[in-house]
Amino acid sequence: MPLSKIEGKSNAIFFMRWGLDMKRKAINGLQDFSFVLPALLIFVFVIIAPFISGIHIAFTDWNGINSTYHYVGLKNLISMFSDSEILNPFCNTIFFTVVTVIFINILGLLLAVALNTEFKGSNIIKTCIFMSMVVSLVLTSYMWVYVLNDFISPFFKIASPLSSPDTVMIGLCIMSIWKETGLAMVLYYAGLKTVPKDLLEAAEIDGANGIQKFFKITIPFLAPVITYCVILWLGLGLKQFDYSFVATNGGPGTSSMSMAMYIYKYEFPYYKAGYGQMVALVYLIFVLLITFLTTKALRKKEIEL
Amino acid sequence: MNKKTTLKSKSLKYIKIIVLWLITLIFLFPFYIAILYAFKSPEEIAENPISFPTKLNLQNFVQAVHLPNYVSGFFNSVITAVIVVGIVVLVTSMASYMIVRKNNKLYNLLYYLFLFSILLPFQVIMYPMYSQLQFFHMINKLPTLIIVQTGILIGFYSFLYAGFIKTVPLELEEAARIDGCSKYGTFFRIVFPLLKPVTMTIVVLVFLASWNDFIVPMVFMQQQGVRTMPLIQFYLFGQYAQYVNVAFAAVILSMIPVLGLYFGLQKYIVNGITAGAIKG
Numbered sequence: 001m002p003l004s005k006i007e008g009k010s011n012a013i014f015f016m017r018w019g020l021d022m023k024r025k026a027i028n029g030l031q032d033f034s035f036v037l038p039a040l041l042i043f044v045f046v047i048i049a050p051f052i053s054g055i056h057i058a059f060t061d062w063n064g065i066n067s068t069y070h071y072v073g074l075k076n077l078i079s080m081f082s083d084s085e086i087l088n089p090f091c092n093t094i095f096f097t098v099v100t101v102i103f104i105n106i107l108g109l110l111l112a113v114a115l116n117t118e119f120k121g122s123n124i125i126k127t128c129i130f131m132s133m134v135v136s137l138v139l140t141s142y143m144w145v146y147v148l149n150d151f152i153s154p155f156f157k158i159a160s161p162l163s164s165p166d167t168v169m170i171g172l173c174i175m176s177i178w179k180e181t182g183l184a185m186v187l188y189y190a191g192l193k194t195v196p197k198d199l200l201e202a203a204e205i206d207g208a209n210g211i212q213k214f215f216k217i218t219i220p221f222l223a224p225v226i227t228y229c230v231i232l233w234l235g236l237g238l239k240q241f242d243y244s245f246v247a248t249n250g251g252p253g254t255s256s257m258s259m260a261m262y263i264y265k266y267e268f269p270y271y272k273a274g275y276g277q278m279v280a281l282v283y284l285i286f287v288l289l290i291t292f293l294t295t296k297a298l299r300k301k302e303i304e305l
Numbered sequence: 306m307n308k309k310t311t312l313k314s315k316s317l318k319y320i321k322i323i324v325l326w327l328i329t330l331i332f333l334f335p336f337y338i339a340i341l342y343a344f345k346s347p348e349e350i351a352e353n354p355i356s357f358p359t360k361l362n363l364q365n366f367v368q369a370v371h372l373p374n375y376v377s378g379f380f381n382s383v384i385t386a387v388i389v390v391g392i393v394v395l396v397t398s399m400a401s402y403m404i405v406r407k408n409n410k411l412y413n414l415l416y417y418l419f420l421f422s423i424l425l426p427f428q429v430i431m432y433p434m435y436s437q438l439q440f441f442h443m444i445n446k447l448p449t450l451i452i453v454q455t456g457i458l459i460g461f462y463s464f465l466y467a468g469f470i471k472t473v474p475l476e477l478e479e480a481a482r483i484d485g486c487s488k489y490g491t492f493f494r495i496v497f498p499l500l501k502p503v504t505m506t507i508v509v510l511v512f513l514a515s516w517n518d519f520i521v522p523m524v525f526m527q528q529q530g531v532r533t534m535p536l537i538q539f540y541l542f543g544q545y546a547q548y549v550n551v552a553f554a555a556v557i558l559s560m561i562p563v564l565g566l567y568f569g570l571q572k573y574i575v576n577g578i579t580a581g582a583i584k585g
Contacts, residue, residue: 035399042455043459046434046453047430047460051429053433054429134563136519139560142552143335146338147335239427241520242520267431268432280429283428
């Protein structure tokens with residue numbers, strides 16, 4: 001057989017093999033992809049598709065019912081920045097977020113430190129404080145409405161915080177702090193277990209007092225947990241809807257409305273879907289920016305410590 | 306000197322324990338009010354909200370069960386929560402497994418999309434989703450609630466699963482592959498059983514998230530027959546303002562499943578949520 005013919009044959013075999021290989025690779029790839037496909041399909045239907053069509057709605061004057069609408073360009077954006085009423089829900093949300101992030105984290109950390117040395121009943125205390133985590137936001141709101149109005153108010157002879165526009169946000173913060181502190185406590189408690197004991201003992205021999213040990217050793221080891229907790233409650237606070245909607249329905253007046261509720265009001269009861277959607281998108285950018293910057297700042301601190 | 310310091314630290318320790326118990330009582334107080342109200346008659350509440358009931362009004366609980374849609378709402382909640390748990394566990398464990406093992410651009414992009422949805426406020430997708438569901442005639446149907454809740458939860462639970470799968474060693478899977486096990490076989494027979502600790506946590510957390518979810522049913526499930534528990538509670542307190550006692554009895558009953566879950570599986574809840582935080 002001439003050499004060229006053998007070469008040709010082996011080439012053919014090579015191409016056949018190559019073809020089979022490609023086919024096998026493709027099947028392999030598809031098989032791998034089939035693992036993510038179910039999640040991806042649901043995700044596209046629930047998150048991606050509405051998100052993209054939401055961008056489209058934001059540039060229209062659609063009222064949400066009619067089948068016709070007009071493109072209005074950036075008009076929604078302009079009316080958003082000229083609406084002075086938006087300032088109130090925005091400030092409420094910021095106030096709520098700042099207060100809850102600070103109190104939940106500090107209270108959670110203090111409780112975790114106090115419970116770190118075990119004593120009789122420490123587990124019962126942990127279980128009781130953590131229990132509010134399983135209660136829905138709706139129930140939390142209602143239980144606290146009655147606690148504040150029927151109990152705290154007459155017992156301490158003070159007006160219920162929910163009755164005045166000046167104090168209503170404090171009332172909502174109390175609800176959130178009650179519900180979330182248990183979770184923070186459990187997270188910090190687990191973080192405290194990662195602090196090496198011999199390091200603390202060494203510091204004690206060197207004459208460090210409790211406060212020094214706490215700030216120089218414990219806090220640096222807790223840094224990743226602190227970052228996680230701050231970001232977690234930052235997100236929850238900025239997205240807060242249920243307390244404002246259920247406990248006070250935004251009232252008295254509109255004094256306890258949150259950004260999420262403001263957007264809801266425009267999209268459903270007020271029939272201004274286009275405008276509501278634009279506010280939602282701008283708010284999303286704000287939430288992403290704040291979260292990103294906070295994460296970056298906290299991670300930088302982590303390294304410094 | 307030494308004796309003095311031990312005495313001081315001992316009394317400090319007792320003060321600390323007393324303060325902790327006081328805080329615990331404050332935390333339990335709303336539950337106490339709810340239980341108190343559930344056992345009192347409306348007259349007793351009007352007279353003095355915080356006094357003990359003169360007799361146990363079990364009548365409140367009977368009335369609560371007979372409230373319109375209460376029983377069907379309970380079952381709606383149970384069915385939804387159980388199916389959402391099943392789908393989320395199956396779908397996110399498979400997806401995060403492949404995302405972690407592949408670790409290439411395409412799969413990482415997918416992972417970042419999932420993570421992005423954790424930060425996404427629901428209001429951004431609420432309205433467009435409403436019109437999309439209306440287009441498909443899916444409003445007020447239980448399967449819709451299941452799909453929407455699943456989609457919203459995929460992001461966070463992929464994150465939890467991915468973090469755990471990174472710690473599962475590769476050797477076992479390779480051995481199974483050499484023995485001729487298919488990809489699906491390897492995952493379901495070898496990998497998935499290894500994920501049991503994190504799966505248990507996710508079961509509990511997803512059940513709680515679905516059971517307590519308020520805004521999704523409120524937007525998409527307004528019809529009487531398909532309402533879930535949080536929505537029913539919301540309307541109860543609105544409509545039966547003079548029958549707070551019945552409303553609280555209904556609330557206490559609806560808390561029993563989640564409290565049971567909590568006391569039974571507390572260990573898994575704690576382990577799972579802390580695993581996410583400690584690894585960062």
